[in-house]
Amino acid sequence: MDFHIKYITPDIKLSTYDDKLFKTETVFEFHMLVWFISGETKIIQADKSYLFKAGDIFLIPRNHLATIINYPKNGLPHKAVVMHLTKEKLKDFYSNIEIPEKNIHQEVKIHSFDKHPLLESCLASLIPYFDMKDSFPENIASLKITEAISILREIDKNIDSVLADFEEPGKIDLVNFMEKNYMFNMSLERFGYLTGRSLSTFNRDFRKIFLTTPQRWLTQKRLELAYYHLIEKNKKPSDVFMEVGFEDLSHFSFAFKKQYGFAPSLVK
Structure with missing residues (x-):
């Protein structure tokens, strides 16, 4: 298996996978914003399956079970830019934003943004930084994450129900x-x-x-x-x-x- 990850910060990474198939079952502890450069990913949840291809952009919410199967495609590796939207970053972002309680705790699902140009531009602008020899300035990384959150809120008026929900799982049936x-x-x-x-x-x-x-x-x-x-x-x-x-x-x-x-x- 040939799997490489480059981090420019702990919350921004470029993953590359060259083997035939990579499968994992996981629950992410933070939201994952993903932009596919090449390859395919199949995500299987309890009630729905998704297939994402090169150019697709999607958000995987935290604390939800998923089987993830990554494939190279058309002779190109499975390659993606991934941004972690952690609880700490989101709490800081929403600290001065009033969100009605009724807009929180709605149904959580994978959100697809269908090659949205604003999100694509934001995430593509990170590519040059992966080749930098010097460390990526933390203030720029913070600005990039803030930019991504702001774009998500602009293009999906219901995204606050996901991003502004900071509760941990309670005892359920x-x-x-x-x-x-x-x-x-x-x-x-x-x-x-x-x-x-x-x-x-x-x-x-x-x-x-x-x-x-x-x-x-x-x-x-x-x-x-x-x-x-x-x-x-x-x-x-x-x-x-x-x-x-x-x-x-x-x-x-x-x-x-x-x-x-x-x-x-x-x-x-």
């Missing part, structure tokens, strides 16, 4: 959350955090509700979803295993055969 998000291959600690629980409380609540261990339940649900994709959607095992939460094809094939008595490659 475990059944509803797990039924929507079981396909994400996250640690149990992370599942606990996102449902407002410590690991021990998560395990205790889970056993009480589902009458089994989290790992057994997760494996069962992921195999059921894989079976559905293979039978009903006519997908190939190689196209399914990552989307349902398995790390590699051999582990998926072993678990699938153990559950159903035949290899996933034999599904017609």
